[in-house]
Amino acid sequence: MSRNIRYITFFVLGALPLFIYPFILLANIMSLAGSWSGQEESILKATVILFIILTSSYPLTYIICLVLYLIKKIKNKAKHGAVLVSKLPLLPLIHLVAAVLVGCLWALLD
Secondary structure, three states: OHHHHHHHHHHHHHHHHHHOHHHHHHHHHHHHHOOOOOOOOHHHHHHHHHHHHHHHOHHHHHHHHHHHHHHHHHHOOOOOOOHHHHOHHHHHHHHHHHHHHHHHHHHHHO
C-alpha cells in the first residue's frame, strides 16, 4: 500500500508543472522568435534549443509515463514488476530536473 501512495505522490508532484505549462509554451515561442546576431557561441544556441525542447516536451513525458504505468497496473497485479516500470513515476521529475539544469547552464552562458 505504501508503494502505491509513493507512486501517486510522484505523479501528483509531476502534474503540478502542467498548471503553468501554457505560460512556459508562450515563453518558448517568444524565445524562438528572437533573432540571433551571429556572434553567439554555438554552445549557447544549442543550450537554448535544448531548453526549449525539454520544457516543451514535458507534457508528453508525463502523459506517456502515466499511461504506461496505468497499463502495467491494469494488466499485471503482481507486486514484483519490471524495474523500469516501477521507476516510471520518477521519470517526469527527472525530466524537470534536467530542464532546470539546462536552464541554469543557459543563465551561466548568457
